[in-house]
Amino acid sequence: xxxxxxxxxxxxxxxxxxxxxxxxxxxxxxxxxxxxxxxxxxxxxxxxxxxxxxxxxxxxxxxxxxxxxxxxxxxxxxxxxxxxxxxxxxxxxxxxxxxxxxxxxxxxxxxxxxxxx
Amino acid sequence: xxxxxxxxxxxxxxxxxxxxxxxxxxxxxxxxxxxxxxxxxxxxxxxxxxxxxxxxxxxxxxxxxxxxxxxxxxxxxxxxxxxxxxxxxxxxxxxxxxxxxxxxxxxxxx
Numbered sequence: 001x002x003x004x005x006x007x008x009x010x011x012x013x014x015x016x017x018x019x020x021x022x023x024x025x026x027x028x029x030x031x032x033x034x035x036x037x038x039x040x041x042x043x044x045x046x047x048x049x050x051x052x053x054x055x056x057x058x059x060x061x062x063x064x065x066x067x068x069x070x071x072x073x074x075x076x077x078x079x080x081x082x083x084x085x086x087x088x089x090x091x092x093x094x095x096x097x098x099x100x101x102x103x104x105x106x107x108x109x110x111x112x113x114x115x116x117x
Numbered sequence: 118x119x120x121x122x123x124x125x126x127x128x129x130x131x132x133x134x135x136x137x138x139x140x141x142x143x144x145x146x147x148x149x150x151x152x153x154x155x156x157x158x159x160x161x162x163x164x165x166x167x168x169x170x171x172x173x174x175x176x177x178x179x180x181x182x183x184x185x186x187x188x189x190x191x192x193x194x195x196x197x198x199x200x201x202x203x204x205x206x207x208x209x210x211x212x213x214x215x216x217x218x219x220x221x222x223x224x225x226x227x
Contacts (some may be wrong), residue, residue: 008127044119045154045162045205047216060215078125094161102209102216103152103171 002027004108006097012089012115018082022095022108025076031055033098034078036069039110046116047054047090052077058101086114120145120218121206129196130227137191137222139206145217149209151189153182154220156203165204166191193224202224 022034036048049059051069059067063082070117078081082089092112096104122140125189129135139151151169154162167183169189181192189206206219 004125020119037216044221045207045218047207047218050216061213101150102207103164103167104154104162105164105167107163110161 002097002106004097004106006093006095006108006111008111008113009111010114011111012085013117014086014115015084018080018089018113018115020075020080020093020095020111020113022079023075023077024097028075029071029078031099033101034071035071035096035098036080037096037099038089038096040091041090043078048080048082048093049096050103052101056075057116064113087115089113090115118120118138119220120210120213120217121208123219123222125220126223126225128225128227130217131196131198133196134194135196135224136193137206137224139219140188141158141187141208142198143187144212145187145210146184146189148211151184152207152213153180153189154207155200156205156206158202162205191198195204195211196226197207198226200224206217 006048011016033050039096051057068081092110094110095108097106129183153166156162170182179186192223210217
């Protein structure tokens with residue numbers, strides 16, 4: 001049974017870079033899309049972007065200038081970097097796996113990131 | 118403001134049937150598959166329906182999905198207290214070249 005686990009700092013200062021890693025266990029990363037999705041407290045889901053196992057990426061146009069998603073299949077991990085963060089980036093961040101770019105079959109439990117000085 | 122439009126809340130009595138709507142446009146629902154996710158309080162979302170009307174293994178047939186034009190609907194029959202959750206629709210938007218979600222619908226029991 002595949003499992004995903006997010007990890008990274010829970011507190012980031014304004015203007016700095018948010019960095020998270022999703023570790024995949026129980027399955028290969030090959031032939032899947034790996035997606036980051038976030039949810040501000042009390043609000044709905046926002047798609048951040050995906051990386052295919054081969055390395056191709058696609059980002060939310062509203063975040064594109066600040067986002068980088070990378071993958072390391074040898075470590076069974078993929079990562080999210082979001083720079084120049086503000087309080088508006090405070091959210092629960094989820095990583096997810098899908099066989100296609102538009103369906104998120106398996107989710108991590110999420111990690112809360114707060115942007116505050 | 119979400120690209121897909123859902124009612125903020127719906128309610129129904131235990132045992133009854135409830136539907137949740139999701140409205141979009143030709144750039145998203147009109148030309149792509151729709152998925153539905155259930156988010157129980159304090160947990161990560163879980164895939165309920167994909168490809169408009171397919172259920173992943175383990176999802177009971179009380180849950181169903183349909184799509185017509187630029188709208189989709191999630192149906193839940195025989196409502197149980199354990200179904201009280203937030204429900205989100207999602208799809209791909211070809212114009213944005215991005216995944217999009219509805220704002221979510223909170224299902225409460227009467």
